[in-house]
Amino acid sequence: MPSLSDQIEKYLRRLLRNYEGKVEIKRNKLADDFDCAPSQINYVLDTRFTIERGYIVESQRGGGGYVRIIRIKVDSETKTLKKIISGLDEPVTQKEAEGIIARLYDNNVITKREKFIMKMAIHRRVIGVDLPYRDYIRGRILSSMLEVILKYCDEE
Numbered sequence: 001m002p003s004l005s006d007q008i009e010k011y012l013r014r015l016l017r018n019y020e021g022k023v024e025i026k027r028n029k030l031a032d033d034f035d036c037a038p039s040q041i042n043y044v045l046d047t048r049f050t051i052e053r054g055y056i057v058e059s060q061r062g063g064g065g066y067v068r069i070i071r072i073k074v075d076s077e078t079k080t081l082k083k084i085i086s087g088l089d090e091p092v093t094q095k096e097a098e099g100i101i102a103r104l105y106d107n108n109v110i111t112k113r114e115k116f117i118m119k120m121a122i123h124r125r126v127i128g129v130d131l132p133y134r135d136y137i138r139g140r141i142l143s144s145m146l147e148v149i150l151k152y153c154d155e156e
């Protein structure tokens with residue numbers, strides 16, 4: 001059975017699909033609907049709807065408060081990949097790398113199979129080196145994989 005966080009994420013993603021990538025919700029109402037604390041909603045928003053994954057989350061607290069989730073559309077595969085690659089000169093955590101991969105998958109830049117291959121290639125168990133070197137290596141591996149995808153996009 002999926003965790004509560006998974007259920008909330010799935011619900012919010014469905015809303016985003018139905019409302020063309022932009023949704024505004026009341027945090028307390030959503031917490032009531034899922035019978036959880038508002039902090040659980042915050043956790044899902046903070047970990048699953050990040051900028052790396054292609055979302056902007058705006059929030060206003062208080063009685064009339066709301067949470068607005070906006071899905072950032074990818075304007076061009078090539079442009080997006082070049083922008084991501086240019087940002088990989090720094091160390092990349094596993095969470096950041098997985099966020100980038102999820103965004104590429106969500107925007108149909110990579111297939112489900114490619115997503116799983118990429119996630120495994122950048123996993124801490126596979127790299128097997130201590131920090132901070134592991135994050136540098138992860139960034140280089142991810143950058144190399146994205147360059148291959150970029151080359152493939154240019155050939156089509």
